[in-house]
Amino acid sequence: MALTSAEVLHIARLARIALRDADVERFTAQLSGILDHFAALAAVDTEGVEPTAHPLPLSNVMRDDLVAPSLSQAEALANAPQAEDGYIRVRAVLE
């Protein structure tokens, strides 16, 4: 299945990845190859087969509604690129 370069640019934008023109060409070929692999899977007759929601034979794995201690504010902010007044600071969010 051949992707267009416009589709690759769109996917890149959703993933927040900046691509050079040469990259677009390379990834268009590579991603198309990956989709071809899925096309092989899609060819299998799945008529009457229940979709798999989860690979493990588990269900209803739940915990009691109990509170456990959280991290301290200092620990929570330790990996933040920037912090201010106890908050994580980031670049302006554009609407």
Next chain:
Amino acid sequence: MTAIATKYETVIGLEVHCQLITRSKMFCSCSADYSGAEPNTHVCPVCLGMPGVLPVINERAIEYITMTGLALNCEISEFSKFDRKNYPYPDLMKGYQISQYDLPVCHDGWLEIEVDDERRRIGIERVHMEEDTARLLHRTDAVTGEGYSLIDVNRSGTPLMEIVSRPDMRTPAEAREYLVRLRQILRYIGVSDANMEEGNFRCDANISLRPVGAERLGTKVEIKNMNSFRAVHDAIAFEEIRQARMLDAGERIVQETRGWVDERGETVSQRTKEEANDYRYFPEPDLPPLKLSRAFAEAVRAKLPELPAAKKERFLALRLSEHEATALTEDRERAAYFEGVSAALGLEPQRSAKLAANWVLGEVARWLNAGQKEIVDFPLGPEQLAGLARLVEDGKVTPNVGKDVFEKMVTNGMDAAAIVEAEGLAQISGEDDLVEAVRRAIAANQKAVDDYRAGKDASIKFLVGQVMRETRGRANAQVVQGLLERELQEND
């Protein structure tokens, strides 16, 4: 609005996001009660979205959403799963939100509303479980003048329930009524505070217009940023006129998201909604699916309290008026208080109900309104209020003295009988005990006596009032009037 109503039909659907009042968060054990907390103090690797962590479902949240679904007459899915909704935004710590795409916990229910004496069922398409996002604050750098954002992760991962209605509402008033009834149910069953001003009950509206009689839906516009029921009403009312004018002018409605600007009373375009499937939903690999059996749903149903609609029907069956039944079932606490008073009165059920309703919607409501208080703040227990109501009902004290005793009770917390006893406020009904006071009133008010004899019947009310004053309101007014009439005739 009438001009619109004759030409176009307004079609409204509402999406409500509602925080559940669990103790811990949806997928981790951080406390979900973060109100008033310092920023980023209710967080852990899971809700911060650190790599490699694993979410675990909060069982109480599943119980609460099931309660909600049942209260909204939904089917509970025997098989349900979580999905990842992908979108990059700084309030989303993992870059995706754990939500439910095609198999929500609850689906296909309804909620009954009543507007202008007309009852209608509004369809509930689905109720699904997801997690709330972090909170963003927007600031401007004092030096550079550039804008930036601050993130508080405390809210991230708290259980959020989305309730999606079918596009079954036709007027702004119906939309508001739907929200009022929905909030009432959520509070009755105790799953959410459902407070719009505090942000734990949020509503987005989808609205479109179509020519009256047409079946096909028009292009819909989504409205956001409405922070009160009134705002929802006003935003929809604004939007139906805006869209009608566009259609009248032959313009095309653009499918878009618009924000309600409360100060200006209008909606403004936020961004066009292109490519709706960009969320790239896929099954959440970290969470096994939910299998909610019939038996589980029935066990949850058994725990549901009586719902407001059923309660109202029961109150109406006790011969209470529509207004009384509606007002008494407004919140669960008020209904419980009313029922407590009614039970404590111990009269024939309809009479107990009527009497209790009179006091709860009369003196009690007045006292609460004056102090801007809720029924839970009311200092008298139901038995205490019933004690006072019985004293008045049985004629032990006059209605006016009853009101004074009420005031004393809410101040000092004493029982009505003790106050009446201590202050000698019992009603005086014996003719022998009143005849002297009646004669004194006649002797002291010659003009009123003359007026009465000249045919001014109203003058006798004045004389009754004089006797009441002398007896500090304790005299039985009917006995006094009878005595006055007799004395005035005898001395003719």
